[in-house]
Amino acid sequence: MISFEGFTLLILLFILAPIIGAIALLFLFIFEKRIDLLENKNLKIELEKELQQALYNQLNQQIQPHFLFNTLNVILSLARLNRTKELVRALEVLSQFLKFKYKSTEPLISLAREITYTEQYLEIQKLRFGDRLRIQLDCAEDLLQASIPPFVLQTLVENAFKHGLERKMGEAILDIRISRKDDDVLLTVIDNGSSGLTAFQNESEIETEQPHEKSGHGLDNIRRRLHLCFGDHAQLELAPISEGGTLVSVKWPCTYEQIDLR
Amino acid sequence: MTYLSFREYVVGAAKIGIGLGVVSILARWVTGNTIFGSPEALVKYGIFGGIGFALMGAFALSMFGLLGRKVRRELSEGMTIGDYMRDKLHPFGYWLMIIILLITTIEAMFVQGMAGGVLLNILFGLPIPLGLLCFFGFCVLFAGIGGIRSIHRFAIVQIVITFAAIILIPVYFFVGKGVEHVYNGLRLYHPYLLVLNNNEGLFFIITGLLIGFGQVFVDQASWQRLYMMEEKKIVPTFLVSGLIFATVPLAFSSLIIIVLFTGGFDDIYSLLFDLVRKIDTMILLVLFVLCAFGAIMSAFGAGLHSMISLMVNNVYQLFRPDASERQKIRLGYSLAIAIGALSYGLTIYFQPTLLDLLFFFGIMYASLFLPVVVIVLTKGKAPTFILISAVMGFVAGYSSRMYVDPMMAIWIASLCTALVLTAYLCMTWLWKRYIRTPDHTR
Numbered sequence: 001m002i003s004f005e006g007f008t009l010l011i012l013l014f015i016l017a018p019i020i021g022a023i024a025l026l027f028l029f030i031f032e033k034r035i036d037l038l039e040n041k042n043l044k045i046e047l048e049k050e051l052q053q054a055l056y057n058q059l060n061q062q063i064q065p066h067f068l069f070n071t072l073n074v075i076l077s078l079a080r081l082n083r084t085k086e087l088v089r090a091l092e093v094l095s096q097f098l099k100f101k102y103k104s105t106e107p108l109i110s111l112a113r114e115i116t117y118t119e120q121y122l123e124i125q126k127l128r129f130g131d132r133l134r135i136q137l138d139c140a141e142d143l144l145q146a147s148i149p150p151f152v153l154q155t156l157v158e159n160a161f162k163h164g165l166e167r168k169m170g171e172a173i174l175d176i177r178i179s180r181k182d183d184d185v186l187l188t189v190i191d192n193g194s195s196g197l198t199a200f201q202n203e204s205e206i207e208t209e210q211p212h213e214k215s216g217h218g219l220d221n222i223r224r225r226l227h228l229c230f231g232d233h234a235q236l237e238l239a240p241i242s243e244g245g246t247l248v249s250v251k252w253p254c255t256y257e258q259i260d261l262r
Numbered sequence: 263m264t265y266l267s268f269r270e271y272v273v274g275a276a277k278i279g280i281g282l283g284v285v286s287i288l289a290r291w292v293t294g295n296t297i298f299g300s301p302e303a304l305v306k307y308g309i310f311g312g313i314g315f316a317l318m319g320a321f322a323l324s325m326f327g328l329l330g331r332k333v334r335r336e337l338s339e340g341m342t343i344g345d346y347m348r349d350k351l352h353p354f355g356y357w358l359m360i361i362i363l364l365i366t367t368i369e370a371m372f373v374q375g376m377a378g379g380v381l382l383n384i385l386f387g388l389p390i391p392l393g394l395l396c397f398f399g400f401c402v403l404f405a406g407i408g409g410i411r412s413i414h415r416f417a418i419v420q421i422v423i424t425f426a427a428i429i430l431i432p433v434y435f436f437v438g439k440g441v442e443h444v445y446n447g448l449r450l451y452h453p454y455l456l457v458l459n460n461n462e463g464l465f466f467i468i469t470g471l472l473i474g475f476g477q478v479f480v481d482q483a484s485w486q487r488l489y490m491m492e493e494k495k496i497v498p499t500f501l502v503s504g505l506i507f508a509t510v511p512l513a514f515s516s517l518i519i520i521v522l523f524t525g526g527f528d529d530i531y532s533l534l535f536d537l538v539r540k541i542d543t544m545i546l547l548v549l550f551v552l553c554a555f556g557a558i559m560s561a562f563g564a565g566l567h568s569m570i571s572l573m574v575n576n577v578y579q580l581f582r583p584d585a586s587e588r589q590k591i592r593l594g595y596s597l598a599i600a601i602g603a604l605s606y607g608l609t610i611y612f613q614p615t616l617l618d619l620l621f622f623f624g625i626m627y628a629s630l631f632l633p634v635v636v637i638v639l640t641k642g643k644a645p646t647f648i649l650i651s652a653v654m655g656f657v658a659g660y661s662s663r664m665y666v667d668p669m670m671a672i673w674i675a676s677l678c679t680a681l682v683l684t685a686y687l688c689m690t691w692l693w694k695r696y697i698r699t700p701d702h703t704r
Binding site: 001002004007008010011013014015017018019020021022024025028029032033036 | 279421433441448502505509512516
């Protein structure tokens, strides 16, 4: 026989159950559209993310030919000058360098890695320029693990050579400084090349006008990648130097979130 | 109500969400059976009877959602159970299925009609034939002619009224009388209702589950609702519907307890009459009456609408494939009137009790449940024998009814189907595995 307490509980269940049911139904009617909307928004965000990733990968792929053609030009110059020893070393460094190039798919890497690979490129240039080339690289110790989109520093260095130092008679100076400015990382690449800015600007204009037709140009590519990673918080500026040469500065938020698998 | 196509008349122009889906399913399943059947079960099988009724619906609807997802994946653009069966069965099996479906739908509508007539008689003292005429006339208009749009509009109103009634009336009475008073009354007049080790009650719960599964799994209106919603919303909709449905029989059982504790009773209908007399507040009385009529009408309407859909879409269209949408809709309207008249005639002629009916047709439902599941789970075309096993179950069930009690007959029917089906499936498997497939290992 059911006790009084058991009976009370049963009656409580019989009375409360429809109340809970009605509340659940009411909740469904009120919030279902909102839940659907949120689900759709999430889906949209996911799709946008995918699109951005695809765009980013595409940009990363574009930057590789840019580098490759510049480096091959360097090697071609060495060959024309019959500097066999330097040529062999250049090919050796290029091979190591390409190993990274074709493996790199992360959207962000550490500054330390970016510097390492840029140094490999610089080694090729050193073979060409010999004692004429003076490189200064300063990076604050605490920024070595900060995030940077791959190939940013390299592209700037390549452009410094391509548009400035290549045409420079006498000593070629390349000054790379990486410092912290408030919450941002500030990267400056200064060269003492002759007519760098005009060429840089020309490149930038061409890219702005025909964004889809360029394939070997790097500056717009850097801008777009920085924008994809950091939105409006990142910026890239070009400025002439009164003594001759160009200053390129890039600023982006200091984060340590690189997906550095290796 | 103007419809541009027959599809719009059957499943509506746009897919419905979980909210409206749950309301639509509840409107179909909160029926005369729930109002009259669950109190009857409570009286016959004690407190477990009401709980059994609740569990029966909850489990069956939830499980049907799972099966429904597979159905939609296999045939996403159907409208009725007939469309799916046409895709899955060979012609003989298909027509056999259509006949069985038509019989079960007529039964479902017959039950609602009976409940409607009885209610009109109890409440207003109207002669049953006249009450039934009004009831069927209104149902034909709102569901048969009005189509799915009108059914859904009516469903929302009905569910709001139902919940208002089943929440307010028990609270009003139990707060007024006090639970202890009710408990003592039950102990005095009906102590058997409070017995815990009520084996018959437990047996009823399990049998009820079997009937409930069969009823839901072959219910055309539920299949139609599968095709009204987005595929990803099928499982949550049926799950929530099951859970919310379970609360309704519980509430109706508590309503009957309110009447039972004051003394004896003649039959289940007199109990309802006592309940109506006991509700002394006008607003609650109106709520109860509207709730009871709403439940019966929406269930009958859903049954009528799904039967019309099946007959036009899966019978008429096969003989007249070139029929225009206008012709199909017009035939639908004519069928609504014809089916309404047929139900009226049947209800006037036969007058069994609701639980009798539940047990009588329970044999069919219990036998159909497993074959329908196997048909859905079969890859590609399902063999006709699967359905024949259900027919064997009917034969075994109805023959044994002469010798054993109705609940046992339901078990015999379902066990017979299960055995025949298992034997057939085993034999087919063995045939495929060892005889038909050549041995590639040599």
